[in-house]
Amino acid sequence: MAMLFDPTIYDNLKVALENQLYDLDNLDERVRVVNRADRLDMAVMSREFALQFVLAGEDRAKRIIGEIKLDSSLRDLATELLELQEGDPPGCSLRLLFHLTVGDVEAECPRIEAAVRELWGTELSVTQTLLFVYGVERGNCGCRDTVELRFNRRIDEEQMNDLPELLEHMLLTLEALEHI
Template sequence: MFHPLVFDNIKVVLEGAVYDRDFDGDILVTSRADLIDTAVYQRLFQIDFRLPEGAPAGKREVTAQFQLRTSLADIAGELLEQPLTEHIGCTVCIHFYTYVQDVEGETSEIVGILNEIWGDRPHITQRISARLDEHRPLRWPPDIYENKITLDFHRKIDEGNIGDLRDLIDHTVVSLVRLSE
C-alpha cells in the first residue's frame, strides 16, 4: 500500500491551513507552486499570500511566501526505510517581499519587529536589490530598494511538527500586519 511521504503530509496540512485563513478573509493567496526538480530530485511547495486589502495609503506593501522543501536523501531514506540523513523530514523557510528607502534604518527596524514576533528563533537575512531598467535613465542611488527577508529555522520538521504549522501561519500573518505599518 502507498504511504504518503512526510513532505506530502506536511504540504497538505500547510496548504489547508493557509487556505483556511484565506477563506476567513485574513489573507489573500496570490500564488502557489508544487515543483519537482529532476536534476537533483528535490521537491518544493510554495504558497504566496498578502493581506487582503493590500497596502493602504502610507503603508508598505508586503507579501509572504512559505517554502517547504525536501531532498533526494530524505525521500529515498523514507521510501527505503533506511536513514540516509541524520533526520528525515522537510525544511521550512518563510520569505517576505517588500520595499525600503532608508536601507540602514528600515532593515534594522524589520529585524526588531520580526524578533519581537518570532522570539529570536529563526535566523533572519535580508537581501537588498535595485531594479535597473535599460529603457530608463540610470538613477543612482535609487529612491527605493527591493527587500527579500528570509526566516530560516535551520532544522528539519516532520509529522511531529504538524501542530506547529498553524502557529507559523499565525506568526506570519502578524508579521505581515506589523511589517506593512
C-alpha cells in the same frame, strides 16, 4: 492486490500548509493567496512547494508578500522510503520569506530585523537580501527587500499541530512590517 499510496512527510506537510492557507483566504478572508509554486527538479530529484500571500483588504498601504516554502531532497525521500536508520531522520526544510520595498535601507533594515526578532526570537536565522536596479535613483523606487527566516532543524509530521501558530506568527509579522 493493489498497493496503497503512503504519502511522504513532504506530501503531508504540503497538503496541511495548503489547506490552512487556503482556509485563511477563502473561509476567514484574512489573506489573499497571490502565487503558488509546486516544483520537482528532475536533475536532483528535489521538491519545492511555495505559497505567497498578502493580508486581505484593499486599504493596505503596503503590499508585503508573505511566502512559505517547503523543500525536500532526494536524500530526504530515500531516507524515509527505505526507512534508513543512519544519519539524520527524514524531514523537510521550511523557510519563511517576506518581500517588501524599503526606501531608506540604512534606517529601515535594522527596524525590520528588530521587528522580526521581537516576534520570532533569536533562534532563527534571519537574512535580508536587497535588490535594486542599477542606475535608478533608489530614493525614487526603493529597494526590494527579501527577509528570510530559516529554522535550525528539519520538520516532519510531529510539527503538524504547530502550523496554525506558525501561520499566525507570519500574519503578525506582515502586520508589523506594514508599520515600518
